[in-house]
Amino acid sequence: MDYAGLDYRNIRFSVDRSLTKIERKNQYSRNRKTNAKPTDFLSVIEINSNYIDLVDRWYSIKGFNTWLGACVVLIGFSFATMIAVAPFMTPIADEPGAMWFMLIFLLPVSLLLAWGGWWLIRTECGRYTHYPMRLNRKTGQVHFFRQNGTVLTVPWDSLFITLGEAKSSLTGTTYDLRVHVLDLDGKTVRESFSLGYPSILGNAESIDRFWAFIQPYMEAHDGIERTWQHLKQKTGYLLPIEGRKEGWRWSIVQNYAWSGYWPWLQLIASPVLGLNAIGRMIAMWSCKQPEWPAEVERESTIDVDDSYVLTWRDNGPLGWWELWYPLICTVLGIGTAIGIIGWMFYSI
Template structure:
């Protein structure tokens, strides 16, 4: 898998430690541009206005991507020991070696099932997303933690730098990481990812990272940052106060090949699994709700000319609607054929 779960669950960021030399060397200054390329929001936005900018977390784009695969593995390891036990009970004679094998099967199978379940719980029965809100007026940043609590930190005090993660099939990936420092200025008290465009594949994608980082920096630092960002941004994630709809899950699942529709059809079986995993995962998750005091600090003016959210999204056309339905139905049909043809289910249809 190409997913990057850096900072989620058991891979949570390390805190209560001093800044490392690499972090100090990769520090980003807020008072100057991070790239000469035009800023890009990378479809991370939830809403924008003159008071605050709200974006999704680094894990939102890949939500549920691996859940179908892990669920199959979980069921296989959880059920296999029971299957072997039932087979063994049908035998007329059983020696100590048979019982030893069954014990080993239960320990191994259920141990692996438990480990897979722990991994699945990083996404299911959690939150639909972990929003980050940047208040331009009071210079505060609010970020949802994975346990539902909220980080509150002054924008001007955040230590920003280029962080690193690892994907087994890709190698090193990069994000723009924000540290909340102690009063000594060197001890990391808390950490969250401020910008991550998703599906990064190494150093060649650093320009993309810096463009989305510059989008955030421009909003907070430039006098006309609100105006420029609001004029540029056209697409917003419809997740404020609710779960994303099934159509949005479909759009997100097929997004990696959105520029090449023929690839969406060619790899429709894989993308259909991503869709099922994402949709089912979202159904198990809670919607994050900002504390009342934060909402009070982030009031929006009724006549704000730069107020935009999912209600301002453009109408989707054929490629974002009927075409994706065709692709997902094709993918599910191919998946069903593969299961019938090459899985134990084929025995039900054989002579």
């Protein structure tokens, strides 16, 4: 999966550098209408007349590193255990050269493999459930919840927004709506984050569509109405993580959401998607909820008579294709995955 920009042990976007020519070329200009059809990437937590809350780029794929890391840890420790007991078994005990090769070389490699799996797990577990971004239309400020728990606050008008690009060995080239916070010279990047990410199936045109969704809210005179109408009529669901952690039902829904148009793909890929759903539940359970600082909350009061308030509480019921079919795929997929893993260890 694409974990570009994840700030764990210095895996993050490149900063303290000058803007590139490509970034300048692909900059999204303010106050210019776009003809792209708006889309929200299922990334909205809540909206009202004063602000809109969005999730980070890693929220939709959370769980992958957890289950993959657990498998790597299991493999590493299994090999380490077999190597540790090998000297007490024949015929290895009668081959000193092979025995010392296993203890001096293979055992450290196995332990290093287990450590690598733990590193993968730690990129998602024991951290925050998500890293929200708050776009405050009323104050013109953008609040970004950093991965270390601090919050960056910058004016919307000062942000350099461009088409971001990242490369992953699993997903190839991916795109996001990249935001750069510039130095006073107007060309040196001091901090970067993704404002919108279309999971693993998006392209450059997808980012145009997300810009068409988010720009009006912050800039158009009728932006609140347009954004509210889009979410109310076209999206159907807001993320149920405002004021709480997501439950197991939404972990399954979110896990399969990117493949919702292809039920056959959900079934075929169920061994991987099933493990990913379990990994997501574990990751969410182990993480703490982010909380905005008091000064951000003071600027984000909601008017009592605000008719544009939308949260997960306004969601409709989850249907067959949103929850129950993915749940069946998850059960079948986990059973298949356990069978495959068991067969592999039995063969060894």
